[in-house]
Amino acid sequence: MHRLEPYLPRLYRYAFSLTREEELAKDLVQQCALKSLAAKSVPDEEAAYRAWLFIILRNAFRDHLRRNRLKDALFQPDPLPEDEPVMEYWRGDERLINILNVKQAMGRLNAKDREIIGLVDLAGLSYAESAEVLDIPAGTVMSRISRARARLLALIGESNVAPLKPARARRRT
């Protein structure tokens, strides 16, 4: 097994968080794999290799946007200051946090929030590894993931897919 292979699912999950399109995400992973296999210099240390792969994939996505003359908020300056306060504890119904609502809310989340959730939750990178991929301090990753989840929960709270009410107990006859 090539050392790249165990990372393919995680790369795909990150790619999907960027693109929200299955085929494009697969294509990005393939491009990333090709570039890494063709690279003359590959990091020896596993953590560095892992971060390197995710950086290649991120650059491949940026190239895709450029080629297609698309703009993406991901690579624009952050309109929100890093010290924006996080929301209070979420008061929504916990049963709203289900896969269907999460899928829908992820699609409505802004690109930067999706990306940090993609790195930490979908690709399983640590804060330090995510920081390396995004070229930001690890402390900023901590703030970003916190705000991103708060906004995701807020979107889930607006969901119209309500949890089922518990069935009433049958009346005894």
Next chain:
Amino acid sequence: MDKKTKIERANAFVDGELDRAARTDVLAEAARNPDMARELAQLNRLKMAVEDSVEVPAIDLPASGRGRAARRWAIGLATAASLALVAVTGIIAWTDRTPATDHGIPLAWALDVHGGWRDAGPAAGNPGLPRPTTVRLDAHVPDLSAAKLRIAHVGAAPGPDGAKALVVGYLGTRGCRVTLLVDGGRSRLTEDPVFVEAGGVKAMAWRAGRLRHLILAEGMEQGRFRMIAKAVHRASLERLPVDEPTRMALARSRRTSPPCAA
């Protein structure tokens, strides 16, 4: 501590990014503050739902990657062997020339075997894949999918005393690799598990019936490893699948622990 810091710390807790002292603080705070406890539960649930919200299709290396056909064959063979293994029962006669540690755990040998399948992948199992007619083990191989660990390798390796040992390699979705070794080697081990840690390697060994069991992982968070090892230990003694409470605990532990650092 201000609200923002508290919420960020709760997120870091769920992501397994806090050191032991900070984790203890968060748990103490959650015990005092129902809002905090609720926040942790919601974040856990959210993280799990996000993880499960993306299905990963089959992805192969590009055509320039190597040995695709060989890999597929090896994976298929390993899968077939793992299915056969569960159905096979029997006896192995063993002699004891085990170069064990003080704990009766042949750690160097186990690490060697672990490294073998980890570095070479499923294809490495090919020469030594167990054949039901020649390797007969009454071993119980538990399903650890609740911990997001799937069986990626099944093989036989020469044991520390030269006879064959069963090798089961579990692969996680975040780089974790766990190896379960089962052989008939004699040692001072009993049903009570012995836990050892050396460097980043954690191992636990015990005896279930005639068979010595050894499970090990590299770079795995200690709490998670212990939980997995104890689940396997219990399953081997009871010869039953991992029960629901344990499955839930394994899933929770996986969500709240960091990826393996091996």
